[in-house]
Amino acid sequence: MRTTAAGLLALLLLLAGCTDRGDAGDGPVTLRFRSLAWQEESVEVNKELVREWNASHPDVRVEYVQGSWDSVHDQLLTSFEGGEAPDVIHDASDDLADFAHGGHLADLSGLLPERLRSDIPRRSWETVTFGDGVYGVPFLQEPRVLIANATRLKESGVRIPTPERPWSWAEFRAITERLSGDGRYGVAWPLKDPVSATLNLSLSAGGQLFHRDPDGKVTVRFEAGDEVVPRTVHDQVGEDGSAPGSLLGSGGSDTLPGFFAGKYAMVPLGFSYRQQIVQQAPKGFDWQVLPAPAGAEGLTQGVSPQTLSIAEDSPHKEEAAAFIDFLLRPPNMVRLALGDWMLPTGTRALADPALRTTKDDWAVGTALAAHLRPAPAQSVRGYPEWKDKVATPAFQEYYSGAIGLAELRKRLEKDGNLVLARYQR
Template identity: 80%
Template sequence: MRTRWILALVMGLLLTACSSDDGSSDGRITLRFQSLAWQQESVDANKELVEEWNAVHPDVKVEYVQGSWDSVHDQLLTSFEGGEAPDIIHDASDDLADFAYGGYLAELGELLPERLKSDIPQRSWETATFGDGIYGVPFLQEPRVLIANAKWLKESGVRIPTPENPWTWEEFRSIAKELSGEGKYGVAWPLKEPVSATLNLSLSTGGQMFHRGADGRVTVRFDAADEVVPRTVHDEVNTDGSASSTTLGMGGSDTLPGFFGGKYAMVPLGFSYRQQIVQQAPKGFEWQVLPAPAGAEGLTQGVSPQTLSVAEDSPHKKEAAEFIDFLLQPKNMVRLALGDWMLPTGTEALKDPALHTTKDDWATGTALAAQLRSAPAQSVRGYPEWKDKVATPAFQEYYSGAIDLDELRKRLVEDGNLVLARYQR
């Protein structure tokens, strides 16, 4: 408790140092907006929009506070407990459940204008809905795609998939094998953090993993539909030799040097990795974006969009919601999406011509937007512990060949349900 109290005090002092007086003495309101933007284009876009707001809202000043994806959960928890949370909070939808159920975030249903609520599809709102309330505005999202060596694929003569005619998971495995040989691999799976990638891609095969009963309790199952994606990865690595075992412990960026060097034909990555590829690829390197394989549910896959929330303790919830509405006007949402190389959730923003160009394959990603659904774990209390203590080590061992499918199922289900049960008493 002493450690937590000290952390709360330190974070409170830091956040206070980043903010100015709330202006209550002269009637001017100051809102703190904590952004997690990190790419320079994205940081610039966010700061420019804050400046544009401040230029026309002299009585409600927004102060930009830089946060970090690496530490946001613990930092927010500390600031909530210390009573020093920022008014407007940038996060991801899969990080909101405990904050929403814990009473740290404001319910936004009555605060948001109808324009914004109707512009974002219901499937996106579901990612930030917990119980009967909405606790975040989903605004940026990205599908997982295959980034491919275009020259390699063309020379091989394999069929090139499109959003209208994608590969099946069986076809993907066969083609990865066909592209392999002589020390080269058809695919590199960067699965340092394997859980969300596996669960989100498994929606294409009908996999769900988490099942909510009539009593509201969530349990883990690992059915035939849940097996397809992990079995494909396992067999590519351990049976076919078409996927490199060394990349299993890598993050996405770690695979790029090998990809550029001609070691891997394809790498499954988030759509936003295109920016790194544009910046880092050797001159003349030809690459293209392909849709992820499709299963019984087509190209459906889970996503955890970036979100904007309002702190429950904020004394200026109405003004904070108005700033969010400004930030997410269609033209502004496009600017944020372009800055992060991601897709906007808003239907009007998605129509923007800048998101439908063949340059950098924007059009391929935009064509997948309608297939994105709430990630399976979005509203599951206890998911972070299940992921860290049960699922991550189990998937890592299975993908490396250390355990078989039956042992994977046993750990995910038996050990997993013991973890979730503690959160549902």
């Protein structure tokens, strides 16, 4: 009798656990949505949309779970392996490859409505397509831009670049040198994450770095186009003295106090940093957004859009897809973009007048949207390990002057290909 009672108790506990996920069939379905929104406006918009969904969908309740971008890959891997992954997963497209190939994410090919599939351009869908499957919905993206001290640029008399007439990388280097002197610098490079910044900007110069053979094998080749951006940064720091080496390991926010104080004329940052500048800039500080320098491929640069995916283990994939479709209706996508100060991927949302104003230079960002392409590492298996163990320390040492360009190439290619080979057997 004791054994029977214990078994009955275990069964009841199991059923109770299923009921919590809405699996019992006699109550509303519960979906867990793990959001990585972190800016106050963005968090509020996401929570508002969840409340609106719950108010109009009593049979499918969404539970908002606050996540963090810090160590997101490891956090997700732990949740997948422990069977505790949320139903709807917020991440970035360059983090999806290993999870998609590992069977942790659902293929969304047959789950998404035509409205959503057709509204987002093919180039954006390429960032979430692995093999024959689609493993996320790209919905927000941001170009890297130059945030400039408008007063200082005007006083210097330099040509102000526009999306129609951007600076070349050589012109950019010459102008930063012209803007330097007397303890001030033409530019400050916050390269706490040097890999994504370098690779994405290098597309403008024709850099690819990752090359896929006909058999699907990916190898690293550091060619002429890949050299332009890192050599520019290296020379600004080590030869021209137009960029401070002390900030190379800093995050974007770390540069803002010096930028506001007039120490740096420009800072290359993600488009969303405008929010912090609006909030923190001293009264009367005049700033503007400039396009990043252009190379042989014009203003082209790589992006890794923010994405929404569904866990393969979710018992409610259709309901989760319906919730994603709701979140990404054009008016809602505009709200998410405004909350995050980023650009939506959807063509209808991108055309919204609210995202094309001269206020806070929204119009500069939307003018760059057509030039955004999948980041070079988008579909490369093993990229997180390659980035952490090989590329990050190699770029950091090169930018600081500890190694030269030949050693940088050797590490990225020789050491990098050894890492990638383990994922392609």
